Amino acid sequence: DAGVTQSPTHLIKTRGQQVTLRCSPKSGHDTVSWYQQALGQGPQFIFQYYEEEERQRGNFPDRFSGHQFPNYSSELNVNALLLGDSALYLCASSHLRTGERELFFGEGSRLTVL
Amino acid sequence: RKEVEQDPGPFNVPEGATVAFNCTYSNSASQSFFWYRQDCRKEPKLLMSVYSSGNEDGRFTAQLNRASQYISLLIRDSKLSDSATYLCVVTTSGTYKYIFGTGTRLKVLA
Numbered sequence: 071d072a073g074v075t076q077s078p079t080h081l082i083k084t085r086g087q088q089v090t091l092r093c094s095p096k097s098g099h100d101t102v103s104w105y106q107q108a109l110g111q112g113p114q115f116i117f118q119y120y121e122e123e124e125r126q127r128g129n130f131p132d133r134f135s136g137h138q139f140p141n142y143s144s145e146l147n148v149n150a151l152l153l154g155d156s157a158l159y160l161c162a163s164s165h166l167r168t169g170e171r172e173l174f175f176g177e178g179s180r181l182t183v184l
Numbered sequence: 185r186k187e188v189e190q191d192p193g194p195f196n197v198p199e200g201a202t203v204a205f206n207c208t209y210s211n212s213a214s215q216s217f218f219w220y221r222q223d224c225r226k227e228p229k230l231l232m233s234v235y236s237s238g239n240e241d242g243r244f245t246a247q248l249n250r251a252s253q254y255i256s257l258l259i260r261d262s263k264l265s266d267s268a269t270y271l272c273v274v275t276t277s278g279t280y281k282y283i284f285g286t287g288t289r290l291k292v293l294a
Contacts, residue, residue, distance in 0.1 A: 112271055112284030126280045160227060171216055173282060175227035
């Protein structure tokens with residue numbers, strides 16, 4: 071049973087560039103949430119996708135955008151990268167229809183912005 | 185004020201010790217509560233949910249105090265493998281986001 075998979079695991083970008091991160095949810099899950107975790111901090115909610123629509127968004131600027139595909143996989147896009155965007159980006163999946171509350175996280179994509 | 189607050193630690197304890205962490209939350213409408221464990225440079229994983237009646241899983245006990253708006257985690261007979269960061273997580277009815285505390289770092293010493 072495949073868990074949550076994310077790619078790439080590590081990447082380095084420069085200020086002003088754009089990045090796309092990818093996530094495949096746990097088998098059978100229909101909901102994907104994205105979190106940003108800066109060093110020494112807890113994960114911060116970016117947004118959640120269900121049925122290919124953004125259901126809720128955290129306090130992140132419009133430079134952060136996402137998408138969910140019919141197979142439930144998801145992408146996180148960040149435009150005009152800033153140094154402060156350097157963080158671990160975590161994807162978490164859950165199964166909304168069953169009401170299961172546990173979030174299953176992928177290992178994350180570690181982004182460094184120079 | 186942060187929505188979820190935790191003492192960042194670190195808590196350095198000897199093997200076999202009992203250690204307790206507290207976490208306070210600011211929104212009285214908070215509905216669900218969890219403790220997640222995160223090993224260094226790894227993803228968070230659910231340790232246990234926290235119920236109003238309190239719950240226990242082996243050496244781990246979680247308690248919820250709605251009146252004072254805090255949850256606690258007690259670890260008995262600490263093992264070296266318990267060394268990790270423990271994240272307090274709160275959700276609110278009608279929202280889909282999980283609010284994480286900054287985490288409490290635990291180091292169990294031999």
